Amino acid sequence: MPYYSVSRKAEADGEHLVHARGCAHYPNELNAQGLGWHVYCSTAVKAAAEFFLQVNGCEVCCWPCHKEHGHS
Numbered sequence: 622m623p624y625y626s627v628s629r630k631a632e633a634d635g636e637h638l639v640h641a642r643g644c645a646h647y648p649n650e651l652n653a654q655g656l657g658w659h660v661y662c663s664t665a666v667k668a669a670a671e672f673f674l675q676v677n678g679c680e681v682c683c684w685p686c687h688k689e690h691g692h693s
């Protein structure tokens with residue numbers, strides 16, 4: 622079960638991305654809001670939504686929870 626964090630720093634599109642520890646894009650210590658241990662990224666993203674309005678799963682480590690935008 623991975624430990625998840627959400628980046629305190631928003632991406633250019635305003636989203637805060639959720640990462641599992643070990644991801645190449647995992648935020649550094651100062652920038653990481655810890656979310657705890659989760660079996661699935663879906664509950665980690667829900668936990669992140671308690672901290673930030675716009676959240677999304679990292680497309681690398683949380684691809685089942687990554688939402689694409691804009692093109693539909």
Ligand SMILES: [Zn+2]
Nearest residue numbers: 640644679682
């Ligand atoms: Zn990631």
